[in-house]
Amino acid sequence: MTGAPEDHSSGRKILLVEDDEDTCEALAQLLRRPGHEVITAYMVAEALRIAQAGGLDLIILDNWFKVGSGVELCRKIREFDAETPILFYSAAAYYTDVEEGLRAGADEYIVKPDFEEFQQTLTRLLNTRRKG
Numbered sequence: 001m002t003g004a005p006e007d008h009s010s011g012r013k014i015l016l017v018e019d020d021e022d023t024c025e026a027l028a029q030l031l032r033r034p035g036h037e038v039i040t041a042y043m044v045a046e047a048l049r050i051a052q053a054g055g056l057d058l059i060i061l062d063n064w065f066k067v068g069s070g071v072e073l074c075r076k077i078r079e080f081d082a083e084t085p086i087l088f089y090s091a092a093a094y095y096t097d098v099e100e101g102l103r104a105g106a107d108e109y110i111v112k113p114d115f116e117e118f119q120q121t122l123t124r125l126l127n128t129r130r131k132g
Contacts, residue, residue: 012057012126013037017047017073018089019065027060027089031122044068051077056084058126061106063090063097071104078105085125089118 014036018024021042028038039056041047044065051059059077063070074086088101088109101109107125110118 011035011037013039013055015039015041015047015050015056015059017041017044017060017070018062019043020062044070044073047073048076051084052080054081058122059084059086060122061086061088061090061101063088063092063101071100074101074104074106085128087118087121087125 061070086106093111
């Protein structure tokens, strides 16, 4: 296909952190289709351990968890990893939710269920390096 933008996102390692297991597994299946390796976590502490191990190309966070929050998790990750892009994909849609997520160090914050914007943002983040 001539003239199509080159997509370097296939085969990337993604951490998907979502406490609703059905939602997590559905998103993971969609993310695996283009060949990504998807590691899932349902709890903040579990996600933090995985993130600390490193080697990730992208981290996708929900904002609400039974114990802890995505914002807290994002801040903790940024203490040891300033490079890996972080994308919030959450139903927490208030302006303050979005602002808190971005101030915590996330690169983008997409409100569910906007899956088209989620996919576009995901591809962009996987194809560019975090600045700063």
